[in-house]
Amino acid sequence: MSSALSPVSTFQGLILALQQYWADKGCVILQPYDMEVGAGTFHPATFLRALGPERWNAAYVQPSRRPTDGRYGENPNRGQHYYQFQVVMKPNPPNLVDLYFESLAHLGIDPKIHDLRLVEDNWESPTLGAWGLGWEVWLNGMEVTQFTYFQQAGGLECYPVTGELTYGLERIAMYLQNVESMFDLIWAKTPDGVVTYGDVFLQNEQEMSAYNFEHANTDWLFKAFDAAEHACERLLEQSLPLPAYEQVLKASHTFNLLDARHAISVTERQRFILRVRALARAVAERYYAVRKDKGFPLADPALRAELLGESAL
Amino acid sequence: MTTTFLFEIGCEELPSSSLEQLSHALVSGFESVLQTENVQFACMRAIAAPRRIGVLIQELADTTEPRAIAKRGPAVSQAYQDGRPTGALIGFCKGLGIPPEAVSVEETDKGAWVAYHSIQPGQPIAELLPRITHQVVSQLPMTKPMRWGSGRALFPRPVHWIVALLGKDVVPFELFDLNTDRVSYGHRVHSPSALMLHHADEYFDTLKQHRVLPDFEERKAFAWAKIQEVARLHQIIVDEDIGLLREITCLVEWPVPMLGEFEEAFLQVPDIALIAAMRGHQKYFHTRRADGTLSNQFITVANIESIDPAQVISGNQRVIRARLSDARFFYETDRQSSLDSRRSALDRIAFQPGLGSLGDKTERIRILAKEMASQLKVDPAQADRAALLSRCDLVSEMVLEFDELQGQMGAIYALADGETSDVADAIESLYRPSGPTDRSPQSLLGCILGLSDRLDTLAGLFSIGQPPTGSKDPFGLRRAMLAVIRINMEPGLALDLAPWVKRALDLQPVEVDSHVFDQLIQFLRDRERGLLLELGIPHDLIAAAQGTDDTNSHLTAQRAKALLAFRTHAAFAPLIASNKRIVNILAKSDTQLGSVNEALMTEASEFTLVKLIQAITPRINDAVSRETYESALEIASSFTPALDAFFDQVLVNDPNDDVRQNRYSILRDVQSALLPLGDLSQVQA
Numbered sequence: 001m002s003s004a005l006s007p008v009s010t011f012q013g014l015i016l017a018l019q020q021y022w023a024d025k026g027c028v029i030l031q032p033y034d035m036e037v038g039a040g041t042f043h044p045a046t047f048l049r050a051l052g053p054e055r056w057n058a059a060y061v062q063p064s065r066r067p068t069d070g071r072y073g074e075n076p077n078r079g080q081h082y083y084q085f086q087v088v089m090k091p092n093p094p095n096l097v098d099l100y101f102e103s104l105a106h107l108g109i110d111p112k113i114h115d116l117r118l119v120e121d122n123w124e125s126p127t128l129g130a131w132g133l134g135w136e137v138w139l140n141g142m143e144v145t146q147f148t149y150f151q152q153a154g155g156l157e158c159y160p161v162t163g164e165l166t167y168g169l170e171r172i173a174m175y176l177q178n179v180e181s182m183f184d185l186i187w188a189k190t191p192d193g194v195v196t197y198g199d200v201f202l203q204n205e206q207e208m209s210a211y212n213f214e215h216a217n218t219d220w221l222f223k224a225f226d227a228a229e230h231a232c233e234r235l236l237e238q239s240l241p242l243p244a245y246e247q248v249l250k251a252s253h254t255f256n257l258l259d260a261r262h263a264i265s266v267t268e269r270q271r272f273i274l275r276v277r278a279l280a281r282a283v284a285e286r287y288y289a290v291r292k293d294k295g296f297p298l299a300d301p302a303l304r305a306e307l308l309g310e311s312a313l
Numbered sequence: 314m315t316t317t318f319l320f321e322i323g324c325e326e327l328p329s330s331s332l333e334q335l336s337h338a339l340v341s342g343f344e345s346v347l348q349t350e351n352v353q354f355a356c357m358r359a360i361a362a363p364r365r366i367g368v369l370i371q372e373l374a375d376t377t378e379p380r381a382i383a384k385r386g387p388a389v390s391q392a393y394q395d396g397r398p399t400g401a402l403i404g405f406c407k408g409l410g411i412p413p414e415a416v417s418v419e420e421t422d423k424g425a426w427v428a429y430h431s432i433q434p435g436q437p438i439a440e441l442l443p444r445i446t447h448q449v450v451s452q453l454p455m456t457k458p459m460r461w462g463s464g465r466a467l468f469p470r471p472v473h474w475i476v477a478l479l480g481k482d483v484v485p486f487e488l489f490d491l492n493t494d495r496v497s498y499g500h501r502v503h504s505p506s507a508l509m510l511h512h513a514d515e516y517f518d519t520l521k522q523h524r525v526l527p528d529f530e531e532r533k534a535f536a537w538a539k540i541q542e543v544a545r546l547h548q549i550i551v552d553e554d555i556g557l558l559r560e561i562t563c564l565v566e567w568p569v570p571m572l573g574e575f576e577e578a579f580l581q582v583p584d585i586a587l588i589a590a591m592r593g594h595q596k597y598f599h600t601r602r603a604d605g606t607l608s609n610q611f612i613t614v615a616n617i618e619s620i621d622p623a624q625v626i627s628g629n630q631r632v633i634r635a636r637l638s639d640a641r642f643f644y645e646t647d648r649q650s651s652l653d654s655r656r657s658a659l660d661r662i663a664f665q666p667g668l669g670s671l672g673d674k675t676e677r678i679r680i681l682a683k684e685m686a687s688q689l690k691v692d693p694a695q696a697d698r699a700a701l702l703s704r705c706d707l708v709s710e711m712v713l714e715f716d717e718l719q720g721q722m723g724a725i726y727a728l729a730d731g732e733t734s735d736v737a738d739a740i741e742s743l744y745r746p747s748g749p750t751d752r753s754p755q756s757l758l759g760c761i762l763g764l765s766d767r768l769d770t771l772a773g774l775f776s777i778g779q780p781p782t783g784s785k786d787p788f789g790l791r792r793a794m795l796a797v798i799r800i801n802m803e804p805g806l807a808l809d810l811a812p813w814v815k816r817a818l819d820l821q822p823v824e825v826d827s828h829v830f831d832q833l834i835q836f837l838r839d840r841e842r843g844l845l846l847e848l849g850i851p852h853d854l855i856a857a858a859q860g861t862d863d864t865n866s867h868l869t870a871q872r873a874k875a876l877l878a879f880r881t882h883a884a885f886a887p888l889i890a891s892n893k894r895i896v897n898i899l900a901k902s903d904t905q906l907g908s909v910n911e912a913l914m915t916e917a918s919e920f921t922l923v924k925l926i927q928a929i930t931p932r933i934n935d936a937v938s939r940e941t942y943e944s945a946l947e948i949a950s951s952f953t954p955a956l957d958a959f960f961d962q963v964l965v966n967d968p969n970d971d972v973r974q975n976r977y978s979i980l981r982d983v984q985s986a987l988l989p990l991g992d993l994s995q996v997q998a
Contacts, residue, residue, distance in 0.1 A: 077635060091462045091463040092461060092462055092471075093462075094462060094471070094473065097325055097326075101501075101502075111501075111502045111617075112502060112617070112619070112620050113619050113620055113621045113624050113625070114619070114624060114625060114628065115615035115616055115617055115619065115625045115628075115629075116502070116616075116617075117564060117565075117616055118325070118326035118363075119329075119564065120326075120328035120329055120330060122457065132459075133328075133457060133459040133469075133470070135326060139628065140624070140625050140627075140628025140629050140631075140632070141595050141597075141613060141628060141629040141632040141633070142628065142631070142632045149459055149460075149461055149471070151459055151460065159460070159463075160462060160463040161459075161460050161461050161462060161463075163461075175628070175631075180635075265663075300463075303463065
């Protein structure tokens with residue numbers, strides 16, 4: 001491996017190494033979803049694909065936005081924009097923990113050297129009506145990955161179960177490169193010299209923090225939330241769950257922006273979350289129904305028969 | 314003959330919050346089922362580690378104990394006709410699979426019956442174990458079970474293997490979609506390949522060779538010993554923290570304590586914040602130097618014997634450095650503004666719908682605390698200050714990050730701002746007592762603040778119709794009322810609470826229904842009763858002690874304790890009996906009684922009793938005012954002979970109305986004299 005692509009010395013090398021590893025394990029390597037989302041879980045490749053009986057193995061990077069976490073680029077560990085590397089496998093293979101440990105070894109984190117710990121952490125997304133059980137993974141005391149077995153999504157039982165791994169890329173890279181600030185991470189080593197994470201994203205953090213906290217137009221955002229909610233409902237009437245889901249994503253991100261602007265009171269906050277959850281639930285049900293109408297094409301025959309209510313013969 | 318039985322469920326890392334509970338349930342489940350099935354065994358050893366729970370049952374009997382079986386059939390008269398078995402008897406025998414000749418006849422006082430006695434021979438344990446194990450596992454308590462893969466099985470984390478070995482033989486059955494086997498696994502990193510177990514007896518030794526200590530207590534002791542070893546080597550002291558030690562024992566299969574350190578400069582941050590970061594976030598043990606001060610060294614417990622421990626240590630040091638930097642940043646940021654400048658931020662935090670913000674609550678507490686301080690001869694200005702600042706630390710960066718430091722951080726910031734130490738102490742103890750094992754505030758000012766705060770919370774939530782119902786007490790109001798009672802029992806307090814409840818209700822920003830006051834007093838009485846019951850005071854004495862006009866839990870407790878002590882006294886029963894008689898007589902009086910008129914008295918015993926009332930009443934009151942209730946009871950018991958003479962010689966219900974009323978009045982005066990002792994009529998003979 002050339003040093004330009006070494007997972008230890010560059011951020012892009014880390015991403016490429018993870019993609020390579022999980023491709024070898026049978027995952028479809030997808031690209032990020034092209035909308036603002038709070039986490040890799042919001043990508044339809046996780047949230048919607050976790051529904052129903054169909055097989056699904058995928059891995060992708062997801063740029064994630066959490067407006068309230070912005071610190072104008074002044075906090076070395078926190079930003080309103082960061083990257084997650086997401087792996088989903090349905091049904092989860094029995095050796096998923098082993099595969100995960102092996103992926104770390106592949107990145108140069110040898111479990112015989114480093115203390116890896118699976119610490120109980122149960123995940124729940126109130127806006128997606130989703131929850132699962134699992135751990136946060138500690139690498140010498142630092143949380144580097146969220147590991148979840150999905151039990152429910154959009155209010156529907158996940159059967160079979162999707163195993164989800166969410167690597168915190170900046171944290172892992174900071175560890176591997178031994179730097180104290182995410183902005184000092186080496187993104188790439190090029191013939192013209194080193195390009196850092198700060199070169200790529202510092203200005204973005206500064207300006208987007210200002211937008212999120214100071215300039216986002218709250219009147220318009222409230223209207224946008226209502227419009228997304230309305231559009232989602234209309235699209236569901238047309239039995240179009242995928243475009244409807246995009247409206248859920250818009251509503252969710254709009255809510256996050258309003259939250260960052262402190263435009264929503266504590267009591268209103270809960271009500272907004274419930275509105276997004278109601279949409280996510282309706283989309284999940286519609287998506288499941290549409291896949292069922294199509295005969296769950298990616299499902300194993302026995303499971304398909306069971307869930308289509310047909311005899312296995 | 315006996316054998317060892319090994320049962321192990323191998324799984325992915327179990328939640329530390331439920332490992333111990335699961336393990337205890339598994340052991341007690343096996344104990345109870347084996348007892349029901351009549352199977353002897355010598356001892357049971359629990360297996361409880363992150364990736365496994367199970368049991369090792371030693372000297373398990375090969376067979377169940379033979380069991381005597383007695384079945385009663387039809388009456389002899391129904392069982393035979395002309396000496397031949399009837400359908401009834403044949404049916405009975407068929408059910409048991411025996412010939413009719415096998416039955417005997419049993420004579421009872423209700424007649425003769427057909428009976429069948431036999432000894433059920435012992436059953437081989439190997440045949441029973443699959444059913445027994447299934448039964449035990451199906452009854453395991455699982456607060457958050459999960460499914461995995463395409464299966465339907467439920468367990469707290471995915472199950473990977475099941476070992477069921479009776480001696481050297483596998484007991485074959487299926488559990489969690491897996492077949493039992495003799496294959497276990499050692500440490501995830503140190504010994505990843507399968508371990509063949511040849512005999513159940515080998516289990517603990519084999520696992521230990523493969524870097525797993527499956528016995529929870531052994532692992533815990535081992536971890537603690539190693540931690541102590543590290544501490545000794547570096548001449549530091551580790552406080553025993555059982556909670557943290559148990560949690561760590563749940564997280565590692567092979568504990569390897571390691572020493573790390575952070576920059577000395579962080580020690581400028583208050584200890585409690587550093588400890589919260591180390592313990593809460595990272596599960597590290599903090600350490601102290603020989604002089605007791607916090608040291609910059611910590612102990613973390615790894616799960617591996619790393620081939621390069623320096624990397625594990627430096628990784629942990631990196632993490633704690635970031636955590637402590639945050640803590641220092643919070644501390645320094647917080648110190649840039651004074652505690653009282655944060656007061657206005659409380660106006661933006663809702664307390665409860667209808668009850669305003671935390672700022673509004675603070676203002677109400679200030680009024681209560683000032684008034685209470687005046688009554689208790691404490692400087693009202695200090696009480697006001699403590700109340701004003703009491704919740705300001707909730708909007709500090711430090712408490713937003715570590716909410717368990719509320720109160721404690723407030724006290725630190727108050728002192729740094731130049732507030733008096735009394736005010737700081739009061740702020741520190743705002744949340745005390747937080748539970749049955751916590752202490753009450755130590756200062757009078759702290760007690761005043763604690764009482765004001767709880768009374769406001771109770772008055773507010775009862776006013777908006779949110780009292781606890783059944784098992785639901787989302788606002789912790791039972792605990793709040795218990796705190797009120799316990800604080801009021803502190804020296805120097807002893808407030809009559811009803812007026813303060815009333816005052817707290819007056820201050821609420823909502824229209825308060827008139828029954829709310831009674832509801833709160835009843836709630837107070839109920840909690841008071843609970844507390845006194847825990848002190849070992851019987852129901853009837855509590856009811857008696859509560860039967861006065863005051864709502865002073867301190868005095869209630871004194872009365873109850875005095876009654877308990879005086880109950881063994883010879884004078885107690887006669888006093889109670891006399892009092893009962895008075896109560897019964899007065900219950901018949903329906904007119905307003907005037908004062909005693911000596912002109913209407915005729916009998917010597919009347920004069921004696923009236924004189925005694927005049928002599929004893931002030932003495933009782935005096936003893937009561939000194940809170941020496943036991944001697945007050947003793948004084949009161951000197952009424953008994955005079956009352957006996959009175960009832961012997963005097964007909965209370967005299968035909969003359971005036972005389973009768975006058976005699977009622979005399980008894981009423983006796984009753985009034987006894988009233989400060991409680992409602993003695995509640996005492997059971």
